[in-house]
Amino acid sequence: MEITTITKTKEKTMELTKKQLSIMAQFIAAYYGGDKDDYLDEPIDLTRDDMDRYDGSGWREADGREDSVESGYPAHYFESVQLSKGQPRRSLFVVDFGDFRAVYHG
Numbered sequence: 001m002e003i004t005t006i007t008k009t010k011e012k013t014m015e016l017t018k019k020q021l022s023i024m025a026q027f028i029a030a031y032y033g034g035d036k037d038d039y040l041d042e043p044i045d046l047t048r049d050d051m052d053r054y055d056g057s058g059w060r061e062a063d064g065r066e067d068s069v070e071s072g073y074p075a076h077y078f079e080s081v082q083l084s085k086g087q088p089r090r091s092l093f094v095v096d097f098g099d100f101r102a103v104y105h106g
Contacts, residue, residue, distance in 0.1 A: 014046040014099070014100045015046075016044060021040060023070050023095060024039070025037070025039040026070070026071075027068075027077070027093055028042065028093055028106070031093075044103065044104050045102070045105070046100050046102055047101050049101060051074060051076075051101060054092070054094045054101070054103075056078065056081070059081055059082065059083050060082045060083060060084050060087075061081060061082040062081050063078065063080045065077070065079075066078075070095055073096055074095070075096070077091070077092070077094075079091055090106050091105070091106035092104070092105055092106070093106065
């Protein structure tokens with residue numbers, strides 16, 4: 001008789017807390033100006049991709065990169081990125097919240 005052990009793991013959900021959303025809004029406001037409250041309703045993408053994926057290598061264009069730490073979390077800002085030819089150029093904000101990354105495309 002063969003015994004199989006099944007281990008169930010609960011994957012953590014990707015959802016910004018109010019504090020994390022506030023950190024993102026403050027990060028965006030630091031570059032765009034205005035109050036962080038102006039950016040609380042902006043669409044934020046969440047991903048489990050490694051932060052290394054957001055280093056700009058492999059993209060068609062990545063200009064104006066600035067690395068920072070936002071409230072203790074590693075962050076990247078790009079003034080202008082273009083992922084591939086034909087796509088629009090736009091700014092990019094990424095904060096590494098540990099279990100996931102929050103990404104805002106300006």
